[in-house]
Amino acid sequence: MNRYRMLRVTFVFALLAASLSFVACSDNNNNNTEKTDTDGGTQKEGSTDNYPEGVECKDKVCTLTGVITESFKMTADKQWILSGGVFIGDDKAETVLTIEAGTKIYGETATIPGTLIIRRHSKIMAVGTKDAPIVFTSSKAAGSRARGDWGGVVINGLAKINPCDAGTSPCEALGEGAGKDGTGYYGGDKDDDNSGELKYVRVEFAGRTFGEKNELNGIAFQGVGSGTKISYIQVHMNKDDGVEFFGGTANFKYVLLTGIGDDNLDWTQGWRGKGQFLIAQQYDDAGDNGIEADNNDNSKDAAPRSKPMLSNL
DSSP states (O other): OOHHHHHHHHHHHHHHHHHTGGGGGSOSSSOOOOOOOOOOOOOOTTOOOOOOTTEEEETTEEEEOSEEOSOEEEOTTSEEEEOSEEEESOSSSOOEEEEOTTOEEEEOOSSSOOEEEEOTTOEEEEEOOSSSOEEEEESSOTTSOOTTSSOEEEEEOOSOOOOSOTTOSSOOEEOOSSSTTTTOEEOOSOTTOOOEEEEEEEEESOOEEEETTEEEOSEEEESOOTTSEEEEEEEESOSSOSEEEESSOOOEEEEEEESOSSOSEEEESSOOOEEEEEEEEOOTTSOOOSEEEOSOSSOTTOSSOOOOEEEOO
């Protein structure tokens, strides 16, 4: 490598490290230092809070369960608990989940772990800042958190995927995960589909392996379209893959993957997006591939074929 190229590569990684400085909130060990207080009292009399069915708040602690079909906003002045699989939307009409900068969301540990699932036609608008990132973490007390404590984040979109029989249009599939409905259906024929935005978001101590080809990743983008914005993301200490794309055309910039238990970046089922500026830091206690790249396990020529464009890794 000549001196000019070496300087250029060094500069790119220094730039990415500076851009992702928000991750300093999460250390490089198994646990972070924040405290979870889930002992909320009754909601204050006269409160103006008005949340949809599936969101129950007691004072400053709100628990999410089941299917939520009305738009609402998570704010940083409350703690938000994911109990079991939490589905945003009904896979028909639009429901928008907005998450304020600095908000913390805690996933419960259970047979069906706390997992946030954004259904097709719906959106997540999770826009943090460098100084106030949005954090998804374990509901366990700081000091006892570990990989696999909870499920993770799943986004389902309407972009094209390829696991169906030839000629099936539109192609759709059921996402991996425990429970009869898994993580919901994904896929369609709208490659520019918009599932919202993730910016300055950290997901930590998540992931779960239920069996062969039945896993939860830190963040799973399932049939997500190019209208979705993904930038300044960290997945930390995940049990399975850090980030996985199941088809679709979603693009990302500025991603940091640390202490991942399986593959750092994974794609399959015809992902055709673009990715730029990614760093993976592998710990010595776990991990598999830096990248696992597939098209379709059953048919290598299934269309659309996986053809992402990656740079600055």
